[in-house]
Amino acid sequence: MAWKIFLFILLTFVLIAGISFPIVENPKVWYQFPLIPGLKENAKIIFFHVPSAWLAVIGFLMSTIYSIKYLRKKNLDDDAKSYSAAQLGLIFCILATITGAVWAKFAWGSFWSWDPRQTSIFALLLIYGAWFALRSSIESEDKRATLSAVYSIIAFVTVPFFVFIMPRIMDGLHPGSADDKVTPGGGPIVDFRMNDSMLVIFFLSLIGFTILYYWMWKIGYKSLLYKEKLNKKLIRG
Amino acid sequence: MNKYYLLAEDISKKFGRRLIFNGLNFEYNHNGIYGIAGINGSGKSTLIKIIAGIISPSSGKVIHKLDDKVIEEEKLHNYVGFVAPYLIMYEEFSAWENLTHISKIRGIEFNKELFNSLLNDFLLIKRKNDLVKTYSSGMKQRLKFIFALMHSPKILLMDEPTSNLDDEGKETVYRIVNREGKNKIIVIASNERTDLDMCSTKIELEDYKK
Amino acid sequence: MKPYALFKKDYHSELRTRYAINSLTMFIIVALSVILFSIGNEKVPQNLTGGLLWVVIFFSAMSGLSRAFVSEEERGTSLILHLIAAPTTIFNGKLLFNLILVFLMNIVITILYSALFEEFIIRNFLLFFLTFILSNIGLAIASTIIAAIISKAGAKGTLYPVLSFPILLPLILISVMLTSYSMIGASFADAKMGLAVLVSYDVIMLTVSYMLFDFIWKD
Numbered sequence: 001m002a003w004k005i006f007l008f009i010l011l012t013f014v015l016i017a018g019i020s021f022p023i024v025e026n027p028k029v030w031y032q033f034p035l036i037p038g039l040k041e042n043a044k045i046i047f048f049h050v051p052s053a054w055l056a057v058i059g060f061l062m063s064t065i066y067s068i069k070y071l072r073k074k075n076l077d078d079d080a081k082s083y084s085a086a087q088l089g090l091i092f093c094i095l096a097t098i099t100g101a102v103w104a105k106f107a108w109g110s111f112w113s114w115d116p117r118q119t120s121i122f123a124l125l126l127i128y129g130a131w132f133a134l135r136s137s138i139e140s141e142d143k144r145a146t147l148s149a150v151y152s153i154i155a156f157v158t159v160p161f162f163v164f165i166m167p168r169i170m171d172g173l174h175p176g177s178a179d180d181k182v183t184p185g186g187g188p189i190v191d192f193r194m195n196d197s198m199l200v201i202f203f204l205s206l207i208g209f210t211i212l213y214y215w216m217w218k219i220g221y222k223s224l225l226y227k228e229k230l231n232k233k234l235i236r237g
Numbered sequence: 238m239n240k241y242y243l244l245a246e247d248i249s250k251k252f253g254r255r256l257i258f259n260g261l262n263f264e265y266n267h268n269g270i271y272g273i274a275g276i277n278g279s280g281k282s283t284l285i286k287i288i289a290g291i292i293s294p295s296s297g298k299v300i301h302k303l304d305d306k307v308i309e310e311e312k313l314h315n316y317v318g319f320v321a322p323y324l325i326m327y328e329e330f331s332a333w334e335n336l337t338h339i340s341k342i343r344g345i346e347f348n349k350e351l352f353n354s355l356l357n358d359f360l361l362i363k364r365k366n367d368l369v370k371t372y373s374s375g376m377k378q379r380l381k382f383i384f385a386l387m388h389s390p391k392i393l394l395m396d397e398p399t400s401n402l403d404d405e406g407k408e409t410v411y412r413i414v415n416r417e418g419k420n421k422i423i424v425i426a427s428n429e430r431t432d433l434d435m436c437s438t439k440i441e442l443e444d445y446k447k
Numbered sequence: 448m449k450p451y452a453l454f455k456k457d458y459h460s461e462l463r464t465r466y467a468i469n470s471l472t473m474f475i476i477v478a479l480s481v482i483l484f485s486i487g488n489e490k491v492p493q494n495l496t497g498g499l500l501w502v503v504i505f506f507s508a509m510s511g512l513s514r515a516f517v518s519e520e521e522r523g524t525s526l527i528l529h530l531i532a533a534p535t536t537i538f539n540g541k542l543l544f545n546l547i548l549v550f551l552m553n554i555v556i557t558i559l560y561s562a563l564f565e566e567f568i569i570r571n572f573l574l575f576f577l578t579f580i581l582s583n584i585g586l587a588i589a590s591t592i593i594a595a596i597i598s599k600a601g602a603k604g605t606l607y608p609v610l611s612f613p614i615l616l617p618l619i620l621i622s623v624m625l626t627s628y629s630m631i632g633a634s635f636a637d638a639k640m641g642l643a644v645l646v647s648y649d650v651i652m653l654t655v656s657y658m659l660f661d662f663i664w665k666d
Contacts, residue, residue, distance in 0.1 A: 071662055074295065076253070076254065119616075119620070123613050123616050123617075126612060126613040126616070127613040129609070130609050130610045130612070130613055133606060133609055133610075134596070134597075134600060134606065134610060137600050137601040137606055138599075138600050138601055139601060140252065140253065141252075141253030141254070142252060142253055142666075143599060143600075143666060146662055146663070146666075147596050147599055147600055147663065149662070150596060150659045150662050150663055151596055151610065153655065153659060154589075154592060154593075154614060154652075154655055154656075154659065155613060155614060157651050157652070157655050158613070158614055158616070158617055161617035161644065161648065162616075162617065165617075165644055166617070166620065228254065232254060289530070291526070291529045291530070291665070292665060292666055293665055311533045311534075311535075312533070314529070314530055314531055314532065314533065317530065319530050321526075323523065323526065324526050324527065324530075325522060325523040325524050325526070325527070326524070326527065327456075327460065327522075327524055327527070328522065329460055329463040329464050330459070330460070330463070334459070338452070338455070338456040338459065339527070339531055341449075341452035341455070341456075342449055342452045342453050342456060342528075342531050342532050342536070342540075343449075343531045343532065344448065344449045344452070384527075
């Protein structure tokens with residue numbers, strides 16, 4: 001119970017701090033954020049957009065890890081865990097896409113411009129979509145678990161192409177792209193040139209959202225297992 | 238003379254969370270004919286597929302040994318002959334073309350005399366160049382026996398071997414099963430009394446439901 | 448040798464039934480004519496023609512390449528394959544069949560395409576040739592393993608492009624980029640990175656496919 005209250009306080013603080021702390025040119029007090037050229041007031045989105053994108057990837061990663069586990073042990077509980085992780089991953093993937101697009105409207109002038117990072121999150125959405133479509137087309141539980149596990153592993157190996165390679169060889173607008181003038185060379189993790197207080201809140205937000213994700217994931221797969229038990233009982237009468 | 242040894246160690250199979258059978262143990266180390274009995278839907282076909290290595294058991298394992306050497310899973314198909322109603326031959330080819338393609342994919346020598354004598358045994362020699370599409374279901378069933386025997390397997394697995402066959406066809410099958418049973422292990426899963434009467438021991442699948 | 452025998456069986460069967468070839472040929476014609484109609488008499492920007500080529504290739508591939516496994520599964524003959532060959536043999540044979548089909552299909556598409564679109568001019572031919580070969584290999588590998596997955600799933604035809612597209616997306620994006628490079632006559636130094644990515648895509652896909660095929664094949 002204690003950690004739930006802690007999580008509540010943490011997320012409330014992140015929410016208030018992230019939205020209300022002012023951005024000034026030369027921060028003097030601890031609660032002031034620095035002005036980042038090119039991002040300005042829009043920079044505040046990183047407290048919400050980056051954790052969503054992070055969780056979209058974490059969801060996919062966890063789903064793949066449990067898929068591998070399923071293929072090794074053939075335990076259907078692992079499939080439920082993988083499914084629950086992917087469900088949450090899809091939700092956060094949609095959130096990241098929308099927050100990113102809204103931000104892009106103000107920063108780059110249009111909702112969508114096929115920046116490599118937009119392309120990769122779009123690909124992630126497609127992978128999630130295809131994965132759920134595959135699952136819904138298979139009746140037998142074992143087959144569904146095996147085939148979707150195999151598919152998620154195949155999809156997973158394409159991720160490095162999107163995350164590490166595309167942004168480097170294709171020109172992009174996103175902070176941290178190949179032709180970003182402030183950080184030449186680009187890279188998978190964006191160097192935001194934040195000050196300490198901004199970094200602290202950013203990481204608090206990441207931690208808070210990750211705990212939230214973990215909590216939701218646990219509830220998700222447990223409810224799946226209960227549902228199956230209940231179904232079995234109802235069938236047996 | 239080859240000595241074949243088949244061992245099932247505590248195998249169980251679940252489909253999803255539904256149990257098919259549990260704690261199944263058997264050991265066949267003499268040549269002969271062995272039976273698997275059970276009502277419809279009791280898992281006879283599942284068990285015979287597990288023995289053939291087509292599907293894997295949920296727990297436990299099946300061990301095939303030839304002359305005290307364990308046969309690897311990858312190579313098991315070279316030693317197993319398999320007949321079942323749900324086995325379907327390539328309908329767009331003739332019987333002869335089926336046999337040529339299959340022997341090449343297996344990587345065995347194309348043995349013309351053996352194939353001709355098998356076709357002769359199973360009364361298909363006259364129709365060997367007709368497309369399988371045009372065969373009756375009984376003829377297709379007889380073709381499956383030729384398929385199962387074409388690579389001189391060391392163990393024969395048969396799921397309802399006499400389904401779709403007329404009396405003459407059944408006679409042929411029994412004759413050949415009794416002949417082959419002298420020098421290899423034959424496992425028959427069936428409901429037919431006459432099929433099971435040939436078997437020396439029987440597994441009743443109903444005994445392994447809990 | 449055994450995979451080659453499986454390929455010969457599929458080839459023979461294809462000659463009898465014309466499962467893949469007919470739909471593929473028609474699809475190429477339909478896709479090309481739709482593009483031609485929609486363009487009409489307009490002048491197409493050069494870099495667009497390079498992209499459209501890959502649109503035609505992707506959709507044609509989706510119409511024919513799933514046949515390798517789906518036809519076995521639909522007719523119930525996959526049990527025979529289980530009984531006569533090891534999983535790697537099966538995968539190699541089917542991959543060989545798809546590789547040859549992809550190369551034939553794409554050679555036809557490219558020839559037709561360069562005849563029909565005047566703007567489609569390759570200036571660095573060697574670069575285009577390398578791109579063509581590497582991406583065809585990748586296309587064949589990815590489509591073979593996805594075909595294996597959908598052959599075991601329920602909804603067969605409709606799901607194939609849905610499952611394949613995200614997997615093929617990196618390949619298609621890089622190929623489009625390299626094609627436009629070869630159309631503007633860029634040097635190999637510029638395209639080095641792209642080609643390296645294509646090679647690594649092929650290698651990674653092949654490795655993963657071999658690792659996972661057993662799980663798909665054994666139900």
